[in-house]
Amino acid sequence: MLEVSALTSHYGRIQALAGIDLTVEDGELVALVGANGAGKSTLLRAISGVQPSSGKIIFNGNDISGVRSDRRVRLGIVQVPEGRQVFGPLSVEDNLRLGAYTRTRAESDAELERVYAMFPALKERRGQAAGVLSGGQQQMLAMGRGLMAKPRLLLLDEPSMGLAPRLVEEIFAKVRALKAARTTIFLVDQNARAALSVADRGYVLETGRVVLAGSGAELLADEKVRQAYLGL
């Protein structure tokens, strides 16, 4: 479904991605782990087209490297960004409707019901400003907003960051539910153990390079991964 090759990206003269090659297959959940500053968010932003990059990004057989970010959303590449980034002054429901900005009104209506069914707390607060929600609720809203776009490939950037353990568990339960519903997911999370546990496959990123790749179980058992990312 997604094929990234020789992808590089810079901030001024600082290279953040130094030639990334990876793939995500239809229906897979692929995890990307790596230390702070490794380039995980940069990679996701490059895939979404909101970060300049060079190299090749193939999506469903088409080279989308030069395609504008809004067109990529229409194609089904949808990102839930790091740090939630909800539209604080707008209502919960407006945030969700904006998630379906590229979809028809009928699709938006249908998705809204599904998102409310998945996150009942959002339905209760549909009229409230997104900015007054708790951190956990804002993360649910950010995910719901992403789902409103009917993603074919969902990019999740640190969905559990800064949340209490109970909420982390809740987020990962949602991720598992999405996977069970055959949503293709590319997941970045600082909680490497949880991310690799739910993942089919994983990649390890260090200073802009993929240094390890394998199945989730393989990476969880890998000595280097255990030392560097699982704290064992």
Added chain:
Amino acid sequence: MSAQLAQYLLSGLTIGAIYALVALGFAIIYNASHVINFAQGEFVMIGGMATVSLANAGLPVLAAIPVAVLAAAAVGLALEKFAVEPARGASVVTLIIITIGASILLRGLATLVWDKNLHALKPFSGDRPIELAGATILPQSLWVLGVTFAIVLALGWFFGRTLTGKAMLATSHNPLAAQLCGVNVRFVLLLSFGLSAALGAVAGILIAPITLTSWDVGVMLGLKGFAAAILGGLGSGAGAVVGGLALGIAESLGAGYLSSAYKDAIAFVIILAVLFFMPSGLFGKKSAERV
């Protein structure tokens, strides 16, 4: 209420409504790009001057007005496309300087396309004053107030009820997240310039029968609109309207009870006072709100 006070309030509200329209133009562009568009006053001038010249060329005023508004909107779109868009990524200060340059260019072009004379536009429905609460009001003032009211309602509907309007608000709050929702933020920027230019032009057309119009009428009206926007809180739509009306009334009362020599000074005093004592204005976001 004395008839004199009523008179001052009515004329203050009229000019205040014009300031409000100009201030709304500032607010819309500011929200989309954080740029203070100092060419906003030039849209006001283009609206008035284009209508006058089209009317002089024999076009009925009712036909000249939409053409003039569209012309101003086209200038606004061109300004965004050819001056602001190519400088994307430059600092906000650079962009503001570009708009100042554009305003000088547009004034220069106006003296070439038209001339340096004062022009009068015929009032839309005559000039026989109407009695109101002991004071009198010109029919043109009713046009100003009525059209401004309708525009404020329409903008409220656009930003509060339509997905495109909400996408513009979302872009102003968080451009990255808006992009990830599939909003084309370049289109939002373009739209904001077109919309602001159209609003400015409407203001220039409405006021032309009352105050005359000329190539440089945008300088003062632009500054007054800017003062109104600052007073209301840059970026706030409600603030722009309240700020405009408040400035208009303050000016009118100042001119009436103090001296008309102070009229223009009031706007500048307000700009300075707000910047010193209340930087976020009446309706502006508190800085704590911006996480």
